[in-house]
Amino acid sequence: MTDEFILNNLRIKHKVISVKHFQELQSDIEKTEQDGNLSDNKVFRYYIGNFKFQVPESLPDAKYIVVLAIEHNLAKVNFHLNGQKHEIIFSSPYHNLGVSVEEMGELVEREIIKEAGFKVEHNRAMHIKLLAVRSGLGRYGRNNICYVEGLGSFLSIYTFFTDYDFQVDNWHELRMLDECENCSICFDNCPTGAISEENFVIDIEKCIPLYNEIQGEFPDWFQSGIHSSLMGCIRCQQYCPANEKAVEKILQLEDITEEETKMILDGRLEEQLALSIGRKLKMFDNVKHVEYFLPVIKRNLEVLLD
Numbered sequence: 001m002t003d004e005f006i007l008n009n010l011r012i013k014h015k016v017i018s019v020k021h022f023q024e025l026q027s028d029i030e031k032t033e034q035d036g037n038l039s040d041n042k043v044f045r046y047y048i049g050n051f052k053f054q055v056p057e058s059l060p061d062a063k064y065i066v067v068l069a070i071e072h073n074l075a076k077v078n079f080h081l082n083g084q085k086h087e088i089i090f091s092s093p094y095h096n097l098g099v100s101v102e103e104m105g106e107l108v109e110r111e112i113i114k115e116a117g118f119k120v121e122h123n124r125a126m127h128i129k130l131l132a133v134r135s136g137l138g139r140y141g142r143n144n145i146c147y148v149e150g151l152g153s154f155l156s157i158y159t160f161f162t163d164y165d166f167q168v169d170n171w172h173e174l175r176m177l178d179e180c181e182n183c184s185i186c187f188d189n190c191p192t193g194a195i196s197e198e199n200f201v202i203d204i205e206k207c208i209p210l211y212n213e214i215q216g217e218f219p220d221w222f223q224s225g226i227h228s229s230l231m232g233c234i235r236c237q238q239y240c241p242a243n244e245k246a247v248e249k250i251l252q253l254e255d256i257t258e259e260e261t262k263m264i265l266d267g268r269l270e271e272q273l274a275l276s277i278g279r280k281l282k283m284f285d286n287v288k289h290v291e292y293f294l295p296v297i298k299r300n301l302e303v304l305l306d
């Protein structure tokens with residue numbers, strides 16, 4: 001049984017894994033690379049470029065990693081335009097959880113370590129799905145997303161190094177969900193064919209979020225109607241039987257007014273309106289983020305409204 005905690009009404013599950021397993025974890029990635037399954041796509045390589053299973057310089061005595069899975073539900077938001085209301089899904093992890101990394105770190109100290117005098121340091125420069133699965137916290141779905149019992153796949157993973165010695169050895173096989181054995185729903189619903197029958201690792205270059213969570217033009221091969229979320233993509237999780245309950249926990253965000261929707265689509269930036277949109281979408285609260293994300297939202301909203 002995985003201990004469960006609640007933080008700001010969100011369910012959190014955790015496991016710990018010893019840094020003694022770093023070499024094996026690194027070998028998992030090297031094997032994936034050798035098998036030709038680690039895409040050379042520039043954006044993907046930028047994301048994982050500094051990933052390494054290693055003890056951080058700032059905490060050389062680290063003994064364990066605490067892996068947290070925190071529910072991060074789907075959200076929906078109404079965009080008003082020309083007298084009509086358009087309901088759009090907004091998937092995690094793009095809208096803020098409402099729980100800070102500091103609060104999670106404090107929970108680790110208070111509820112998991114439970115003894116004073118130990119250090120806790122957040123670090124995400126590692127392949128954290130792999131950590132979650134190897135620690136026994138979750139399993140891979142056929143869609144390559146990590147599922148945690150009771151939470152489904154709509155969750156975010158956070159990892160914290162600590163010098164506390166838990167004195168347990170959690171190390172699990174790379175396991176796939178039992179539900180995947182006779183199921184092809186995610187495979188059938190992926191609009192780009194990123195999930196294949198032959199290869200467990202998805203074709204990352206075909207995965208929509210790789211393009212729609214950042215600025216830039218969509219590739220020529222993107223067909224109309226493939227988009228399902230204001231950012232990211234939910235198709236391979238939406239109809240998954242292992243998400244039956246999780247998919248119902250959908251958050252209603254504040255409506256985006258006509259004036260705000262028009263500002264986005266016109267490509268204008270009026271600071272107060274833009275910050276109001278960022279606050280409603282739980283996405284950005286400073287001008288630097290606004291400048292980056294408004295063009296992303298404009299491009300994505302245009303195809304979703306089309």
Ligand code: B12
Binds near residue numbers: 143146
């Ligand atoms: C790069 C990245 C992306 C890229 C590439 C996606 C990918 N599949 O790698 C893009 C931009 C496309 C992306 C998309 C999404 N992402 Co992302 N992403 C990341 C990031 C930064 C690194 C992921 C990574 O390491 N990829 C490398 C691959 C090779 O790792 P892997 O999938 O674990 O591969 C292992 C398995 O394939 C296994 N394996 C190999 N063969 C076999 C065979 C069997 C049978 C089994 C069981 C296993 C197995 O071995 C591999 C490791 O060696 C992480 C954050 C982080 N720091 O880790 C977030 C992260 C993985 N993303 C996350 C999310 C939420 C998403 C999206 C759902 C967002 C959205 N709504 O659109 C989608 C899901 C797309 C998908 N189907 O995977 C969450 C995942 C939460 C969860 N429940 O798992 C993370 C952990 C961020 C977070 N803080 O929570 N993402």
Ligand code: SF4
Binds near residue numbers: 141177181239
């Ligand atoms: S849709 Fe089916 S095959 Fe895909 S992850 Fe869910 S249970 Fe597994």
Ligand code: SF4
Binds near residue numbers: 189193206233236
């Ligand atoms: S996130 Fe979308 S594009 Fe990527 S594998 Fe899932 S359904 Fe396919």
